[in-house]
Amino acid sequence: xxxxxxxxxxxxxxxxxxxxxxxxxxxxxxxxxxxxxxxxxxxxxxxxxxxxxxxxxxxxxxxxxxxxxxxxxxxxxxxxxxxxxxxxxxxxxxxxxxxxxxxxxxxxxxxxxxxxxxxxxxxxxxxxxxxxxxxxxxxxxxxxxxxxxxxxxxxxxxxxxxxxxxxxxxxxxxxxxxxxxxxxxxxxxxxxxxxxxxxxxxxxxxxxxxxxxxxxxxxxxxxxxxxxxxxxxxxxxxxxxxxxxxxxxxxxxxxxxxxxxxxxxxxxxxxxxxx
Amino acid sequence: xxxxxxxxxxxxxxxxxxxxxxxxxxxxxxxxxxxxxxxxxxxxxxxxxxxxxxxxxxxxxxxxxxxxxxxxxxxxxxxxxxxxxxxxxxxxxxxxxxxxxxxxxxxxxxxxxxxxxxxxxxxxxxxxxxxxxxxxxxxxxxxxxxxxxxxxxxxxxxxxxxxxxxxxxxxxxxxxxxxxxxxxxxxxxxxxxxxxxxxxxxxxxxxxxxxxxxxxxxxxxxxxxxxxxxxxxxxxxxxxxxx
Numbered sequence: 001x002x003x004x005x006x007x008x009x010x011x012x013x014x015x016x017x018x019x020x021x022x023x024x025x026x027x028x029x030x031x032x033x034x035x036x037x038x039x040x041x042x043x044x045x046x047x048x049x050x051x052x053x054x055x056x057x058x059x060x061x062x063x064x065x066x067x068x069x070x071x072x073x074x075x076x077x078x079x080x081x082x083x084x085x086x087x088x089x090x091x092x093x094x095x096x097x098x099x100x101x102x103x104x105x106x107x108x109x110x111x112x113x114x115x116x117x118x119x120x121x122x123x124x125x126x127x128x129x130x131x132x133x134x135x136x137x138x139x140x141x142x143x144x145x146x147x148x149x150x151x152x153x154x155x156x157x158x159x160x161x162x163x164x165x166x167x168x169x170x171x172x173x174x175x176x177x178x179x180x181x182x183x184x185x186x187x188x189x190x191x192x193x194x195x196x197x198x199x200x201x202x203x204x205x206x207x208x209x210x211x212x213x214x215x216x217x218x219x220x221x222x223x224x225x226x227x228x229x230x231x232x233x234x235x236x237x238x239x240x241x242x243x244x245x246x247x248x249x250x251x252x253x254x255x256x257x258x259x260x261x262x263x264x265x266x267x268x269x270x271x272x273x274x275x
Numbered sequence: 276x277x278x279x280x281x282x283x284x285x286x287x288x289x290x291x292x293x294x295x296x297x298x299x300x301x302x303x304x305x306x307x308x309x310x311x312x313x314x315x316x317x318x319x320x321x322x323x324x325x326x327x328x329x330x331x332x333x334x335x336x337x338x339x340x341x342x343x344x345x346x347x348x349x350x351x352x353x354x355x356x357x358x359x360x361x362x363x364x365x366x367x368x369x370x371x372x373x374x375x376x377x378x379x380x381x382x383x384x385x386x387x388x389x390x391x392x393x394x395x396x397x398x399x400x401x402x403x404x405x406x407x408x409x410x411x412x413x414x415x416x417x418x419x420x421x422x423x424x425x426x427x428x429x430x431x432x433x434x435x436x437x438x439x440x441x442x443x444x445x446x447x448x449x450x451x452x453x454x455x456x457x458x459x460x461x462x463x464x465x466x467x468x469x470x471x472x473x474x475x476x477x478x479x480x481x482x483x484x485x486x487x488x489x490x491x492x493x494x495x496x497x498x499x500x501x502x503x504x505x506x507x508x509x510x511x512x513x514x515x516x517x518x
Contacts, residue, residue, distance in 0.1 A: 147472070
């Protein structure tokens with residue numbers, strides 16, 4: 001009995017919410033309403049606060065983009081494996097969920113300009129004196145990477161002839177062997193390294209070598225972007241323009257600093273923004 | 276040679292996965308696998324003979340530790356043993372500064388140690404079983420000749436036991452070859468490691484693993500062939516007469 005009442009209340013509440021939101025949409029003039037699909041949670045990009053409300057970097061960024069595109073956006077939760085089929089089935093109008101641009105996905109959906117890309121980073125022990133750009137000095141040093149990742153491809157392609165490459169099944173094993181002293185170097189995904197290795201402070205036992213690396217895009221990919229149905233070109237163009245704007249006026253950097261202590265921006269080129 | 280080379284290049288030109296580059300990976304993997312397995316089996320035999328004799332000893336302080344060793348190493352997976360030797364050893368304080376680090380820094384030696392400990396345990400039990408099952412008559416005959424226990428062991432029991440242990444030991448060799456596939460988890464580029472690499476690079480699991488499976492198959496058949504020949508020669512006296 002109780003169950004019936006509860007579910008009746010829930011259904012009623014949902015209907016009421018639907019109606020009221022429609023009413024608001026009708027009241028407040030020309031803004032088009034669109035729905036954004038997202039896979040929750042993926043911290044700190046998206047998570048729920050104590051009240052169950054969505055929050056996170058991508059939520060803030062998405063709302064900001066919508067405001068600039070003059071769109072009324074709502075969020076639709078969708079698990080990752082069904083996120084592209086959901087878009088094609090019109091359960092929502094765009095995906096904004098850390099989706100990396102890949103050729104396979106490009107066959108199914110249309111991507112906006114990329115809005116972020118996580119960098120990769122060279123790490124070594126603090127007391128080591130290694131110049132990653134001087135290939136001759138690297139001869140015989142060992143580097144650990146996770147097998148089959150983009151980092152593996154990059155190291156094999158760029159340093160395969162000088163470095164001794166050790167390929168591991170998991171990034172945890174790479175970190176273990178860096179700490180055990182078996183590895184001279186590791187080339188790791190920045191967020192993973194940030195969690196697992198102490199290398200950011202002046203007195204950390206490890207340090208970063210050179211700059212963080214996000215190029216060439218042929219290996220590291222273009223980054224994460226919004227995805228649309230192939231025919232919604234006008235909608236994608238609106239968001240492309242909004243992405244250019246948040247980068248141009250520093251809003252993106254402000255948001256990024258709020259959630260991350262490292263740089264994952266992929267500044268769109270003037271050429272891309274001129275379109 | 277030139278002709279062969281040309282023919283080879285032509286053969287490979289039709290596909291994108293099995294280029295000369297990937298084949299050289301497989302070749303390197305084959306060499307590593309054969310080295311690893313051969314070395315651990317060789318060390319295994321050398322260690323297993325005295326252990327098998329000790330295992331049958333009447334003295335408990337000799338017998339029990341050996342029994343405990345074979346029990347533990349036959350009772351736990353090789354993968355776990357490999358993990359313990361490779362990752363566990365670095366938790367000994369100061370190992371990086373000791374002379375042992377020369378050995379443990381590379382992945383090859385920890386893997387060789389783990390494999391040797393494992394195969395020694397099995398080989399010990401195989402030899403022990405064969406020694407125990409030596410026909411009473413052979414021992415009595417040796418005694419009647421006035422042989423000491425040492426001499427009897429050397430001339431009668433061990434040669435006879437080795438022959439009878441041969442089929443079981445042949446199996447152990449093949450098992451060890453297959454078990455060596457776990458070496459790739461500690462970054463050794465053995466056959467399986469090479470297959471993993473090709474798989475990860477071309478996203479072609481079927482091609483990569485079928486090819487490596489065929490290589491393992493060839494190796495297994497060669498081992499079986501060698502042991503068949505050995506058995507035929509060394510166990511001739513056990514076959515029914517006239518066959």
